Amino acid sequence: MTKIWSRCIQYSKYGPPKEVLTLGKIQVDTNLSSNQVLVKWLASPINPLDINKIEGHYPVPPDFPIIGGSEVIGEVERVGSDVKSLKPGDAVVSLGMTQTCWSEYAVIDETLLLKIDKRIDLVSAATLLINPPTAYVMLKEYVDLNPGDFIIQNASNSGVGRSVIQLAKAFGLKSINLVRNRPNIQDLKNELHQLGADYVFTEEEFRANSRTFLKSLDTPIRLALNGVGGKSCLAISNALGSGGTLVTYGGMGKQPHEISTSGFVFKNIKAEGIAITLWLNQESQENVQK
Template sequence: MSSFALAYERFGEPGEVLQKVPIQPERTLKNSQVLVKYIASPINPADINTIQGVYPLKPASFPAIGGNEGVAEVLRIGPNVKSIQVGDKVIPAPAATGTWTTHRVLTEKDFIVLDKNVDPLFAAQITVNPGTAYRMLQDFVKLQEGDSVIQNGGNSAVGVYAIQLAKLWNIKTINVIRDRPDVDELRQYLKSLGADYVLTEEEIRKKEVMDEILSKVGKPKLALNCVGGQCATDCVRHLADGGTMVTYGGMSKKPVVLPTGSFIFKDHRFVGFWMTRWSKANQTSPKRIKMLSELSQLNSEKKLIIPKTIQVKLDDYKEVFETIQKGFSNSKYVFTFE
């Protein structure tokens, strides 16, 4: 059995420090060990930041295998394994187990079994992006049908899932994106997924534009922020009194600057959300299993589709990271091992 992984022995840029290396999974499994063969593993911004050494999640030791999520098929199980069977489709329960690899041996408690019929490319990225969108729409504000949400990074992977889930739950979305050469094409793509309004960062600053939109959907009770900087401030200006902004990213690498009036006169609430922390606290909780089951079901029913995805091989990792570094990509890159 030929087994390979993308591993690194020091922090740095992925294209420079990652190496494709052979690995030797254990031939004889002990007790609750499980041998899996990975099918697909996505490349998330957090994965890149982890390798760079600037993310709160750090590898336990070096050399470390890259990747935090993915979907695998169970090949063999140890003698004491009870809840997993050969042929099951599984995802890692904890983060930082190393998923950019053809094979992996972990313990039974390190995996969650998914429906075998779920799309592998969706299953590979179910824990981070759709999970983040689901939790932020569910956990911070009690949204009713007809309410509205404003978000920046509307074309991000989380943004795409937030648009679809909000549409399914009859919640209106105002989505902010950066201007770009293909902005009209991107605008139509997001609307095809269920976005009600798609605005550039310049358009959201135009009073006449926002007055017209808010007259139709009302001021949003919830704002989702993954950009920071001026764009976050602009979103706050349109938040309803008593509304909440959830910050889950900082792609602009600029601080979130908030108007004093938001605290004094508008009673706005500002909170952060990190899916990794939530998943660690709810690793195998009924709440997490219910969420994963519901997301899987929506995907199986074609009601929740993955963002534009480009499948790549481990051998092509240098070219992939060079492309990602250039930015303005509307696609999710996923390592596939078939």
Template sequence: MISSESLIFRSFGDPLKVLEISKVEVPKEPKEDQVLVQWIASPINPLDINKIQGAYAVRNELPAIGGSEGVGRVVKVGRNVTKFKEGDHVTTFALGTVFWTEYCIVDEEDLYKIDNRIDIAVAATFMINPPTAWIMLRDFVDLEKGDYVIQNAANSGVGRAVIELCAAWGIKTINIVRNREDVGMLKTELWKLGADHVFTEEEFAEMGKDLMKEIMHPPKLALNGVGGRSALVICSTLARGGTCVTYGGMSKKAHEFSTSGLVFNDIRIRGIAVTFWIKEGDNEEKFKKCFEELQNLAVIGKLTAPPMDRVRFTDHKEAIRKTMKGRNKKQLFIINESYRQNSKI
């Protein structure tokens, strides 16, 4: 057995109180169709906080190890494994996989290989935000070059991925962010990623109608990660029959949609969670295309990671605190210390 340092919670509650460092025993020898993975890095996502609080849609069995995505290195493969070899870099989308631990056994069929030219921060955050952006842009509305997409939470991980994908595909974006002290710097960041228009909520309330008159066609697609009145605002710009896809609720307020928009403008309201979407219909095949396309863009630098702090497990309380407070850099656990100074895996 291998002694694997992990971040564990034994009860649901405040992550600052229930999350602790502990050792777990992991088999040295994977079974015939399994792979022993050494995790390199894993971020803290909002859903990780929700899982620890017991507020996520799917509850972990306790005790549980934290984390929802990450990048790892293959240490050993079972005798029937053919897709992977020692040293390959991998990730998984399987529900129930543990990430905030040094080692883990994963079934071969649940693993995906990651190109080793991809930056560690991108590779570690490749399983939730970029696929969510890809699916929303590809699977709900037929978008063509020159079409407009409007989104709130434009500075979130998903929002940044939306901007970069749209820039790569020739789709224009209208982006809304919350006001803050450094909003000028934030706007510059998003413009550099390829954003066409960036507004604070207050600016869009004042200038949004004028912009809608200027553009040739109203947006076909609105992407909602905030909820509350912000959902109402972006939906009000949609073309007749347009679609609003919700992937989050950062405001923690009920999502607002107008009766007139639904009845007289025939807008569609949809939702997306990657791990559930993959299991529906023929989506596994679609996802293979998604994963390949995202990797290709990451290799050539057209898909990047949001700004991050690299932290150790021993710093988990401060990292969790920053995540829960918001408006801080994303927190990335570097689990394998040999990769701490390396930008590439």
């Protein structure tokens, strides 16, 4: 048998997910070339960027029909003759967000798969590609931070935000975390403090008290992490000290990213952006494995 049928979730036009997603079938050619791998996908999360893709808000060229998904955990079923790094039974995650994640099977080039420890539970493995690496790279690659340094972020209860909190704690950094106001906000604050957050404010609380709070810190904030945009981006970029860096990884507020002119001109702050899959694909396999 050189072809198998694979169920998939796909869309043929942009729009609300409930209206455009359909369950279909595709044929997967199992006659592998030398560097290809047949993978059985086991689990794939629904990320906010998946919704953005489906609605047409993400910079991916349309090539309908599109199979959904961005990150996924799978098991190797078969490998091509020249594949050396993988073998049947290995657990793998995809390194490319254009793979057919929301399907049962896929044929993937060896270079686009990363072997992981099979002891990692399914849910953690399925969400391993995007959020934790984004948090790690933002904390490690843009500013040379030392234990005791402050970082500030919005979207602090998101997947990336929670990873930032835990990694910052492990690295000895102090995190200032902004979240949207909601019912039972104190429960959320307590939860983030338990993860390792040093400070948690609603957006409104921080805007009202930021001047007094920032003056109370014993060292300037050197890194701000932005996943929202709009006024939220303005608030955390304004909190940066002289020479600080703003790193943007998302725009879930669907508003332009706001940064004050005085921050650029008088504090010489820097603004950069990161797409983790581009970073992973540009880095050496050795660095990615680390």
